[in-house]
Amino acid sequence: xxxxxxxxxxxxxxxxxxxxxxxxxxxxxxxxxxxxxxxxxxxxxxxxxxxxxxxxxxxxxxxxxxxxxxxxxxxxxxxxxxxxxxxxxxxxxxxxxxxxxxxxxxxxxxxxxxxxxxxxxxxxxxxxxxxxxxxxxxxx
Numbered sequence: 001x002x003x004x005x006x007x008x009x010x011x012x013x014x015x016x017x018x019x020x021x022x023x024x025x026x027x028x029x030x031x032x033x034x035x036x037x038x039x040x041x042x043x044x045x046x047x048x049x050x051x052x053x054x055x056x057x058x059x060x061x062x063x064x065x066x067x068x069x070x071x072x073x074x075x076x077x078x079x080x081x082x083x084x085x086x087x088x089x090x091x092x093x094x095x096x097x098x099x100x101x102x103x104x105x106x107x108x109x110x111x112x113x114x115x116x117x118x119x120x121x122x123x124x125x126x127x128x129x130x131x132x133x134x135x136x137x138x139x140x
Contacts, residue, residue: 008034018051025055033061040066040080049073062126071117076126082113 013028015021028036038052046069053075056063065071066080089109097103123130 018048021048021051022055025059025061028061029059035062035064038063038065038070057122057125060126062128068115068117071119071122074119074122076119076122076128078115078117080114081111082115085113086111 011031011033013024015024036056049070050073052063052065053070053073055061056076057074062076063070064077064079065075066078067083068078068080071078089111093106093109096106118130118134120130
């Protein structure tokens with residue numbers, strides 16, 4: 001396990017309902033975890049975003065998310081694919097198909113644009129210092 005090599009313990013929590021997510025964060029707060037990662041998942045998109053950000057803030061737990069929308073909502077850090085670029089690629093594919101291209105003839109594409117977003121207001125609230133070298137990556 002990667003955490004062991006760094007002398008850290010990694011725990012995985014699941015949550016299929018709002019109550020299960022609340023319970024998981026209560027456990028994390030009791031354990032005084034150093035940080036939490038919220039993995040990008042369709043279930044966690046829009047409907048749960050505010051809940052995750054609020055629970056992390058209420059419990060003063062630094063959190064990193066898989067989509068920039070979380071940091072816009074008040075989360076600390078996000079790192080993931082640039083969804084606008086992904087949507088642009090989808091639109092281009094749809095356009096090519098509508099113009100007669102066969103889907104089988106189109107190349108498989110992978111996202112090449114990723115973004116790191118840091119919410120400075122949240123970092124300050126958590127008393128975290130952001131290195132000056134990151135200044136071009138910062139928002140808010």
